[in-house]
Amino acid sequence: MKRTIFILLLFFGSVVTGDDYRIHERSNLWETIWDNGKIGGEVSPSETNPSMDWPGGPPGIDELSQRSYLKMGGVWIGGKNEKDSIFFDECGPYATGQEGALNTWTTHSMGIERIENFNGSSDFDPGEGEEIIISKWTTKNGITVTRKSMVWSYPGKRWGLRPGYNNFIVTDYIFKNTGDTDGNGISDIERNYQDVFFGFCYLIQPSSQDKLLHGWGSGYLDADDVVRYDSTRALLYAYDSISQAAGGASFDYGNLYEGEIRTPGYAGFAKLYSDPSTDGSPQPHTVFYAQSIERTYTLLQMGKRNLYYILSGDSASIYMPEENCWLAPFLLQGYGPYSLEMGDSVHIVIVEAVHGISPQTCLGGSGSQQYLKDGHKYLTRSVDKANEIFNNNYYLEDYPPPAPDIVEIEPIPREGELLVPLVLTWDDSFDDYVDPATGIQDLEGYKVYRSDYYYIGPYVELASIPKEDPDFYDSYTGRYTFPDTTVELGHGYFYAVVAFDSSGNESGKTNRNIEAVYAIRPPSTQLDVKVAPNPFKRVSGWTTTGDEYKLMFYNLPLKCTIRIFTISGDLVREIHHDDPNSGCEFWDQFTDSRMRVSSGVYLYSVESDIGSTNGTILIIK
Incomplete structure (x- = not known):
């Protein structure tokens, strides 16, 4: 195995968005799977999807609340034809701008589907994952890829120490030389390939939560991410450490934000299986981790020859960065070499996993930072569980009962x-x-x-x-x-x-x-309206995430109109309450024009069929 460690940069052109995707959301680890080889990443600048999110959810989460550990992932395929000419197909995570053309994407989708195989269903197959996504695509060099990813919801009996099967995704790849170059299922070319390597690329970014702490640009915040390789498990992983960019600030370790550790996880991927290579060499053949730029400051392109030699482990010659370009880890495992004649196929199985200290421990603030290192053993135990279920053909000795709806x-x-x-x-x-x-x-x-x-x-x-x-x-x-x-x-x-x-x-x-x-109170038949907290001092005191700035009106009649004014009488917000079961209504401190109000004294009035009342609210920030 050729192992290379570099703290340099890969420069690539803009990312090309895939055609279609499905989402794994059954387990603790949520992920977006694309039909063109890509894994994770945004759908568009305005739409965020899971990208190695752990713990994952809820659906529709905003970027700053998302516990994402991956910028993007994908597959590289490179080899030589009968004339000893190098070919290179990229199936994410980049579009490298090969051969002088920007945004070159070298795959054609052949479809994607998500299959529910939930425990307890009438047609449950215990030898499969509970949630399965099958995607298929072909490359311009006629190699067709079938990718089957699977997750399970079964938890362990003790967090981290006895982990279950719900913190990893098993991904099964079949690479076949079909000669189909455009995805129509018909062979267009007949070529035999030698010295073929298959690469799995992940831009693992544990520090996405740094945006909350510092408001840094997305390159600057990655300076504290650490990459390691566990050769006994063929496990390549990354985790958040203490940023030198922040001057080694202790709050940056695990991204401590308002008393909560936001980045407790160790995230990585490992080999579960690979077909024997042509030369019998141990797999993975290549383990390479460098630093990859997330924002393009200067458009530099790497040709297919350079990329192939990185994939095969024969080169570590990559472009140096400009000054002051901060970094995000690029992790690569390469498998090969293989001979791939017409009709031949290669089978490789990878596991993607994240684990770390529990959400309860994360709320322990700075006192819990000492436990962050336990995430490493939790991750390795999860990878061991993935190996266990793979080696048992995905069957368990004992299944937990299904959760009710x-x-x-x-x-x-x-x-x-x-x-x-x-x-x-x-x-x-x-x-x-x-x-x-x-x-x-x-x-x-x-x-x-x-x-x-x-x-x-x-x-x-x-x-x-x-x-x-x-x-x-x-x-x-x-x-x-x-x-x-x-x-x-x-x-x-x-x-x-x-x-x-x-x-x-x-x-x-x-x-x-x-x-x-x-939790609410029923509507009141008397006008004894109260506001809580009042005065409001910096935060509301409600424990639910997202409710930090909310004030609650309670003892409201079942139908009324609440109006909030500045001290000078300008209308700030009008809220219509109409609920036969609740006498409560929240105000998020936004005006009708969606502007957050400032500190000060505000007046309110409540008008209803049983009368009117008014009062004051003091907001201190």
């Missing part, structure tokens, strides 16, 4: 209670679940988890409910009902209901609500 989460008023409990309801469709590995009907019950912070957690267990417990189960309707009476006014909550079996296995939290649900 939560039918609804809604506030249900109770007579005489000022605070409305949130009630979860789910059906009993999996009560008779039979483990496909053991043949045993072993579902024992359900656990209710809640987070008052964010969709990704941390979650705490609220209740463990035995199967068909009459306190929670209605045999007539076939539904379970759990009232959460511990909610607090104004706080938002995320819930998950998991099933557990007699061995202690739990299902994944696959049924979480995407948006927070709120």
Whole structure:
């Protein structure tokens, strides 16, 4: 194996967007898979998709809240034809501008599909992933690639120490010399290739959360990313360290932001399998990690010959950067050499994985930074779990029961209670679940988890409910009902209901609500309107992410109009409230023209059919 470590730059032209994509969102690790070979990356400047997001979600997340570890990934294919001429096909992550033409993309899509194979479904195949994405494309040199990526939702029994199968993506590649150059399924050329190498390229960027801390440009923030190679696992990975650009500031380690560590993960990819090479050399043949520029300051192009020699491990000659160009890791594994005559194929399986300290530990602030290094052993254990499931042909010895679909989460008023409990309801469709590995009907019950912070957690267990417990189960309707009476006014909550079996296995939290649900009070029949917090001092005190600047009006009548004014009488915001179940309404401190208000005293009025009232709000920032 040829291993090269460089702290230099690769310069490439602009990235070309693929035609179509599907998203893995079943496990903790979310990823965008494209039909042209690319992995991750943005859809457009205005649309953000998962890109090695860990923990992933929720759908539609904004870039600054996204826990992304990847700028982009893809596949390189290079070799020689019968005339000993070099060819090079790029299937992401760049368009290199080969042969003098900018944005040259050398693939043709042949389709992509996402398949749900969820545990508990009537046609569940235990020898496959729970979520499968199959993409297929061909290159201008007639090599057709079929990529099958798979994920599982099954968690471990103890975070990091006994990890499950939900922190990695297994990706199976078949490279075949079909002679099809345009994706129509018909052979256009007949060529035999030698010294063929297949490369897997990842621009792993653990420091994307630096944008929150420093507002730095995307190149500057990557100066603290560290790359390492674990030869025993063929694992190439990166993690966030302390930035020299920030003067070695301690808050930059793990990207500590407002008491939360935002970048706890160690992210990488490793070999699970590769066909024997022509010369019998150990695989991967090439391990190369350098520093790749994310923003193009000067358009420099690398020809196919240079790229092929990097892929084959015969060269590390790459362009030097301009001064003051900050860096993002470029990680490459090359497999080969292979002979690829017409009809021949090569099989390679890669695992992409991320793991680190738990969301609960991340909220420990600077006191938790000492545990960040544990992410390395958590990552290696996850890669070991991927090897385990691959070597067992994707079968498990014991499957956790599937999580039920939560039918609804809604506030249900109770007579005489000022605070409305949130009630979860789910059906009993999996009560008779039979483990496909053991043949045993072993579902024992359900656990209710809640987070008052964010969709990704941390979650705490609220209740463990035995199967068909009459306190929670209605045999007539076939539904379970759990009232959460511990909610607090104004706080938002995320819930998950998991099933557990007699061995202690739990299902994944696959049924979480995407948006927070709120504890409320019922409408008031008297005008005793209150605002909280008042005064507002810097942040609201609500624990739910995104609610830091919200104020809540409560004790509202079921239908009313709230108007907020400056002290001089200018209208700032008008809010119409009409809810028969809630006497609460939030104000996010934005004006009607979507401008954030400044510190000061504000007046409000509430007008309704039962009368009018007014008051003041003091905002201190």
